[in-house]
Amino acid sequence: MRRVSEEEHRRRLELYKRGYSDAKIAEILNLNQSTITRWRKANKLPPNHRRNGLDEETLQKFLKLYKQNLTDEEIAEIMGRRPCTIKLWRARYKLPKIKICPICGSRFKVEYRYKGGKRRYCDRCARIVYNLHTEIYFLMKSIRRDYAEIAKINPKKAQLLAYQMAEEEGANFMRFVLDGIYEKVTENLQKQKIK
Ligand SMILES: [Zn+2]
Numbered sequence: 001m002r003r004v005s006e007e008e009h010r011r012r013l014e015l016y017k018r019g020y021s022d023a024k025i026a027e028i029l030n031l032n033q034s035t036i037t038r039w040r041k042a043n044k045l046p047p048n049h050r051r052n053g054l055d056e057e058t059l060q061k062f063l064k065l066y067k068q069n070l071t072d073e074e075i076a077e078i079m080g081r082r083p084c085t086i087k088l089w090r091a092r093y094k095l096p097k098i099k100i101c102p103i104c105g106s107r108f109k110v111e112y113r114y115k116g117g118k119r120r121y122c123d124r125c126a127r128i129v130y131n132l133h134t135e136i137y138f139l140m141k142s143i144r145r146d147y148a149e150i151a152k153i154n155p156k157k158a159q160l161l162a163y164q165m166a167e168e169e170g171a172n173f174m175r176f177v178l179d180g181i182y183e184k185v186t187e188n189l190q191k192q193k194i195k
Pocket residue numbers: 101102103104105106121122123124125126
């Protein structure tokens with residue numbers, strides 16, 4: 001084996017310590033892979049295997065950013081890669097996706113049981129939104145029930161009430177109340193006219 005200068009040895013060793021494979025070191029130094037392999041074996045160094053196509057340095061940088069709860073897009077931006085590449089790396093190490101809650105801005109992990117990352121809010125906000133939807137649902141149901149009851153007894157009074165409510169709460173609100181019961185109400189009004 002040809003003797004390698006001290007400087008060349010240091011250069012190779014530095015790349016080796018970064019976790020680069022023989023092929024990668026050879027590529028960087030513009031040498032044949034076999035040259036590096038022989039040099040490595042002569043120095044009794046075990047081979048660096050590429051881990052899922054990620055060299056050690058890149059992997060560590062990625063993991064460090066991921067541990068700071070950065071999203072794929074943010075990591076991609078910092079590392080100068082595409083978000084889909086980061087997504088692939090995450091999948092290889094079974095790391096859940098990081099999302100930013102659009103309500104409170106906190107970062108949360110989308111565990112794998114939520115396939116496709118469909119969760120929109122963090123746990124706390126998801127619970128609040130769920131409760132709110134439930135409350136609105138029951139509130140609207142009861143408002144519609146009461147309104148339909150009045151419309152049945154006195155359709156004209158119901159119509160006046162609708163205008164009044166639209167004035168106070170907004171036309172959209174009233175449309176929302178009438179949505180679903182509107183047909184029933186107009187049906188009653190028509191019946192009243194026929195009488
Ligand atoms: Zn939240």
